[in-house]
Amino acid sequence: MPKKLIEVALPLDTINDASAYDKMPGIGAHPKGIHHWWARLPLPTARAVLFASLVDDPSEHPDQFPTEEAQDAERERLFGIIRELCQKKMHLKQDVFKKAHEEILRHCDGNLPTVLDPFAGGGSIPLEAMRLGLPVIASDLNPVAVLINKAMLEILPEFANQPPVNPESKRRNVGQEWKNAHGLAEDLRYYGRLINEEAKRRIGKYYPTVKVNGKELNVITWLWARTVKCPNPVCGCEMPLVRSFVLSSKRKPNVFTQPVVERSSEGNRITGYEVGEGEPEIKGTVNRSGATCACCGETVKLEHVRKEGKDGRIGFSMIAIVADKGRGKSYLSPDEAQERIAKSAVPAWKPDSSLPEKALGFRIQALAHFD
Numbered sequence: 001m002p003k004k005l006i007e008v009a010l011p012l013d014t015i016n017d018a019s020a021y022d023k024m025p026g027i028g029a030h031p032k033g034i035h036h037w038w039a040r041l042p043l044p045t046a047r048a049v050l051f052a053s054l055v056d057d058p059s060e061h062p063d064q065f066p067t068e069e070a071q072d073a074e075r076e077r078l079f080g081i082i083r084e085l086c087q088k089k090m091h092l093k094q095d096v097f098k099k100a101h102e103e104i105l106r107h108c109d110g111n112l113p114t115v116l117d118p119f120a121g122g123g124s125i126p127l128e129a130m131r132l133g134l135p136v137i138a139s140d141l142n143p144v145a146v147l148i149n150k151a152m153l154e155i156l157p158e159f160a161n162q163p164p165v166n167p168e169s170k171r172r173n174v175g176q177e178w179k180n181a182h183g184l185a186e187d188l189r190y191y192g193r194l195i196n197e198e199a200k201r202r203i204g205k206y207y208p209t210v211k212v213n214g215k216e217l218n219v220i221t222w223l224w225a226r227t228v229k230c231p232n233p234v235c236g237c238e239m240p241l242v243r244s245f246v247l248s249s250k251r252k253p254n255v256f257t258q259p260v261v262e263r264s265s266e267g268n269r270i271t272g273y274e275v276g277e278g279e280p281e282i283k284g285t286v287n288r289s290g291a292t293c294a295c296c297g298e299t300v301k302l303e304h305v306r307k308e309g310k311d312g313r314i315g316f317s318m319i320a321i322v323a324d325k326g327r328g329k330s331y332l333s334p335d336e337a338q339e340r341i342a343k344s345a346v347p348a349w350k351p352d353s354s355l356p357e358k359a360l361g362f363r364i365q366a367l368a369h370f371d
């Protein structure tokens, strides 16, 4: 087996720079936009490594390159191809891939090897192998990785240069030429919109907006607290179990939420929660050693909380609403309407099989009933 270029030298600076650029967010069309994958191999690295693994180092051909100078010159020519392969916007540079393919073909005497990537992950290696015109087999144990690879390597090429099939585009764009995946993208947009509209029709009522300074904002999440009845007989409130009432400490002042307590001779009652800025009066009500009542200060052992949970007496209250204000989040006090809507979403089905008492490899928390 002749020694390959990668075993002798590589233009590392070029590959490094191109790979750093490839990792940058917002660089336009890029397979990483399909789905997030961890430790994705930069495309220029995959491209350069594949190419340099398939072309011989010039020192292996003294008949053609008898002197060191001749070998250096030839190596420099091969580096030139790698540098071209490390340019930006390679999806627009088919001629460079063609040139690299022909070079590989020459080094393999016309018999291209199949590239096998058994743990393809984000798919950089099989994608670049395909673009270099090599036969490819990719697999992975993780089904998400398989799906990413399938979408990118199988489905996309199958629909390349095809017109969209949705009725709207068919009517509007008669005779238009569809290049690459543009037709498929048009269909994805169309049918994605249909699914979105149908989802809104069916479950949109569970996603109410909130009004902030006259603007309707989408709710990102509702924040909840488990509650348990305070065992102190003169209190008896539904005490919230909250590690910290601080909702955000990203910027000063902090944003926090706090219960609004109504005290009377019959006991205490939490009528709602109010979001404020600064430091909350009560930092939190639960830690490893136990819980504290936010109304009367009674300390409650965790065993009591656990027992209430096991006996199905744990409740829950909305303690804040987090809304999307475009750039950043807005924290709002919960209101009855939001809480009513949230509680109206009742799943038609839930798993009813029992969990193993003792499971190997993971721990099951003591179960509580929530009805």
Ligand SMILES: [Zn+2]
Pocket: 230, 231, 232, 235, 236, 237, 239, 268, 293, 294, 295, 296, 297, 298
């Ligand atoms: Zn209490």
